[in-house]
Amino acid sequence: MKYILLDRDGTIIVDKHYLSDPERVELFPNSAQGLKTMQDAGYKLLVTTNQSGIGRGYYSEEDMHAVNTRMSELLSGYGVEVKAIYFCPHAPEEDCGCRKPAPGMFDQAIDDFGLDPKECYVIGDKLCDVELGLARKARSILVRTGKGRREEASCVGKADYIADDLLDAANFIIKNK
Numbered sequence: 058m059k060y061i062l063l064d065r066d067g068t069i070i071v072d073k074h075y076l077s078d079p080e081r082v083e084l085f086p087n088s089a090q091g092l093k094t095m096q097d098a099g100y101k102l103l104v105t106t107n108q109s110g111i112g113r114g115y116y117s118e119e120d121m122h123a124v125n126t127r128m129s130e131l132l133s134g135y136g137v138e139v140k141a142i143y144f145c146p147h148a149p150e151e152d153c154g155c156r157k158p159a160p161g162m163f164d165q166a167i168d169d170f171g172l173d174p175k176e177c178y179v180i181g182d183k184l185c186d187v188e189l190g191l192a193r194k195a196r197s198i199l200v201r202t203g204k205g206r207r208e209e210a211s212c213v214g215k216a217d218y219i220a221d222d223l224l225d226a227a228n229f230i231i232k233n234k
């Protein structure tokens with residue numbers, strides 16, 4: 058079974074800086090179509106998200122779940138199903154094993170779903186997403202949405218592809234199956 062591990066803020070939904078209000082969840086224009094294309098190509102979709110806003114005390118874990126639920130609702134309207142959402146609630150100084158690029162969330166997904174990293178893609182708008190893929194020898198794609206343009210230079214030579222958005226990423230994945 059093939060899986061795609063996707064970042065949330067700046068990748069699927071617009072990065073609104075410590076977003077905690079489900080009313081403000083907004084998909085990027087090509088997010089739903091891109092994810093549907095990946096799903097139709099036989100990939101199951103997982104989300105891995107760094108949520109240091111919890112560790113910093115900016116919002117609660119409950120707030121984050123409400124945002125996740127809203128995102129999943131919006132996506133399900135397009136027939137897109139997110140199988141699981143993994144999150145790191147820690148602030149950077151807590152030095153945990155799950156804040157990307159540390160591979161804790163990927164390892165948890167391997168345990169939960171028995172996935173083979175070589176069959177997986179990791180997609181996000183930051184170097185830490187690309188490095189999460191590298192950590193477990195999965196392929197990785199940087200998207201230019203969110204902070205992607207700012208991160209692009211640091212990802213050249215590390216990411217397998219740099220995509221304009223999730224639809225562009227989906228088309229790359231289909232071509233390279």
Ligand SMILES: [Zn+2]
Pocket residue numbers: 145146147153154155156
């Ligand atoms: Zn963590």
